[in-house]
Amino acid sequence: MTVQDLSMVRSWRNTPEIREKMFSQHVIQPEEHARWFASIQGDDSKQFFIALSQGKPVGMMSFTGIKDGAAEWGFYKSPDAPSGTGKQLLCESLVLGFEYLALAK
Numbered sequence: 001m002t003v004q005d006l007s008m009v010r011s012w013r014n015t016p017e018i019r020e021k022m023f024s025q026h027v028i029q030p031e032e033h034a035r036w037f038a039s040i041q042g043d044d045s046k047q048f049f050i051a052l053s054q055g056k057p058v059g060m061m062s063f064t065g066i067k068d069g070a071a072e073w074g075f076y077k078s079p080d081a082p083s084g085t086g087k088q089l090l091c092e093s094l095v096l097g098f099e100y101l102a103l104a105k
Helices: 003-013 030-040 085-100
Strands: 046-053 056-067 070-077
Touching (some): 003 056, 046 085, 056 085
C-alpha cells in the first residue's frame, strides 16, 4: 500500500458495511488517515497490501503485531468488488502471510 492508495482505501473503510465491522467505527477524516499512514511507515510489525484483480484494486489486506513468526491479519474488499472477492482475499492473505512474510501462525 502506498500514499497514492490512501484516498481509495479511506473511501472503502468509511462505507457503512465495512465501518460497522471495525473496532473504530467512526468516519475517518483525511487528516486522521494521513497520520495513521505516516505512523506505520518504517514499522516492520505492520504490513498493508492492496489486492488487484485484472489490474484493478479490489481490496486491502493487513498484517499487524508481526513478531516471532506470528501476526494478526484482516482484510476488506472494495464495495464494488465482484462477488467472490472476499474469498479470494482470504486465500491471498494466507499466501502473503505464510509465504511472503514467512509467518508460522
